[in-house]
Amino acid sequence: MSFIADKQTLDDLSLLGKYNAGSIFSLFNQVHTRGAEKLLDIMFRHPLTEAEKINSRSEAFRYFGEHAAIFPFDEQQLNSMEAYLEEGGSGNAPLVYWQVGRKKLMELLVKEDTYSLLVEGMNTCINVLKCCAGLLKQLEKEGRDTNSPWEKWAAAARSIIEDKRLTAYDTAERSVFQTAGLHYLLTHVFQSRLKHLLELTYEIDVYITVSGIARERDFTYALALPKGKNILVAEGVRHPRVEKAVPNSIAFNGDSNILFLTGANMAGKSTLMKATGIMLYLAHMGFPVAADDLQFSVLDGIYSSVNVPDDLNRGYSHFYAEVLRVKKVAEEVDSEKHLFVIFDELFKGTNVKDAYDATLAVTAAFTAFRECFFIISTHIFEVGEELKAEGDSIQFVFLPTVMEGTVPRYTYTLQKGITEDRQGMIIIENEGILDML
Template sequence: MSFIADKQTLDDLSLLGKYNPNSVFSLFNKVKTRGAEKLLDAMFQQPLTDAGKINSRSAIFRYFSDNPVAFPFDDAMLDRMEAYVDGAGESSLMLSFFQVTRKKLAEVLLRGEEFQLEMTGINSTLQVIKTAEGLLKQLEKEGRDKNTPWEKWAGIVRHIVQDPRLKERSANQLSFFQVVKLHELLTGQFRGQLIQLLHLTYEIDLYIAVAGVARERGFCYATAFPKSDNLLSAKGVRHPGLDKAVPNSLSFNGKSNVLFLTGANMAGKSTLMKSTGILVYLAHMGFPVAATELQFSVLDGIYSSVNVPDDINKGYSHFYAEVLRVKKVAEEVADGKSLFIIFDELFKGTNVKDAYDATLAVTEAFTDFTDCFFIISTHIFEAGHALDKMEDQIQFRFLPTVMKDNVPQYTYQLEKGITTDRQGMIIIENEGILDML
């Protein structure tokens, strides 16, 4: 079963988006090759739901973080090699002779470019092999070619470079018939291994890049447990895109599965919730996370309700869109799925009385679904006081506001309890809006 995260959630958390410089994808997209970028996109699109696979991938990233190495390959050269090996198809010596002869004749008689493209492909492939051989020697010298994530890559490179037929390093120095033989060797006998080498090289590019981001930004590597363990314990959680984010710690389990969050506007509620959602998503990818420690049970997915838009075409008001979002989540949790749920300012699109009643009823109902974890934020702190009787099941936390010279300041540090802070009018007055009017 694949990990669940719908478009609303992906947008709320700014997870995807190659061309969005503020997306989590862009944060990790420091790869050198297009092949690695495709792999990165695939991993973002398909988080894992198996604890063993998550921990295995995480261990690889951790290895490259602890054992950094520069990626020595040229992207353009790898592209040309990939186009050459993929485009040629499997080849025999006779077929290679006819293919190369046709391209050579077209060059001589029609000034065609196919033969030169052929030579470029061969030379690029030989250069990639030479670069791989140099890296392999470095790994062998450092003892990193065996019993490490390099082992499979190193085995393929070793098998290729040890073949005496590949001792030539430039097809430009060869006769026509030597070029034919080399073409048959690369696109026939070694084609499968070269394709595999390319794929593993792209993977290594990805591992090096992601590990580099983790090392630079001080991310940690999570430990995944089976779903049945039903826990999430995170220390030092922060938003991965912020350089000076204030860390917070959170924990959930079957006996305490709802976090009821209060705080004034600008106190940091949305950022904390997004940070936690991103943490959960990246952890299921096996990626490093913006925290100092994370242990979690595998979940089936994540749903968020942060920026729920109205829908003019369907005639949905903002409030009705919120209701439909809650209904969707209710259907999923009632179906027995283990989910991480984020509701930021639940039912903010309606009047205070209805919002109070709905927040109270929905929050109380969610406590029954102990295989799911919820963060619910609200300005309606009265609803929190009404839920006091469920303190064992519900964690009450708030982000405080400190007044200094009638100016609100924010610690962004979670504290236990429910806040009654409301500084909306103070902010409006401080901005001089009433004086303008």
């Protein structure tokens, strides 16, 4: 089963986007190779849903975080090697020998460059293998080639480098016949093994790069628990894109599955909700997270409703788009999935009375779905007073505003309870809008 995160959620949390400088993908996309970038994209698009696999990947990242390494390969050489293998020979050996011989003849007759390009690609491949040989010696000396994330890479490299068929071509000068033989060996006999070695090399690139970013930013690694545990405990949660972010701690379990969040505009509600969603998404990828500690039961997916747009083509108002979003989430929750749900200011597209009634009814209904966890924020703090009758399943927290004269200051630190802070008019007055009018 695939981890669920639809386009709305991915956009709300700014998770994907190579060309979006503010995306979480861009934060980690500092890899050295094109192949590693492709692998990183795959990891972002396909979070894991098994605790064992999540923890295994986290341990690999943790290893490279504790054993700092420099990626030892040249990006251009790896790209050239990949292109050479993709364009390389196929078919039987006599056909390959004939094709190489023909390329050499055309070079001599009409100065065609296909033979020289073939030799160049072949030499690049050999140089990469020599780099692998040097790295293998270093890993063996340090004892890292076994029982570590290097183990699969080392085994793949060793299976090629130690093959005696390669030693016959270990010479600076090669005849056309030798060139054809080596070309056949690399692009036919060893082709699948070489491609596998490249894939593992790209994986190492991701491990080294991501763990380095985690070390620089003081990210940590989560512990994934089986789905049946039904808990989520996070300490020191912060948004990975916000410098000097104020950390907060949250916790959910089957008996307390809703966080009801109040606070004024600019108090940090949306940032906290996005930070939590991003943290859980990265945790299911096995990636480092912006938190001091995280233990979580594996979920089936994440749904968010932060920036729900209207749809003029379909004639949907902002409010109706919100209603459809809540309906979609309700259907998923009712299908017995384990989900993490973020609702930022439910029903803000309608009047206060309808928003009050709808927020109260929907939040109360969600208390019954104990396998799912919810963060629901609102400006309508009066709803909270009514929801207290639902018992301990709802946690009431707020982000406070401290008034210094007529200027609001935000602590961004969660407190228990419900706040009645409303500074909208104060901000409008401070900006001098009324004086202008």
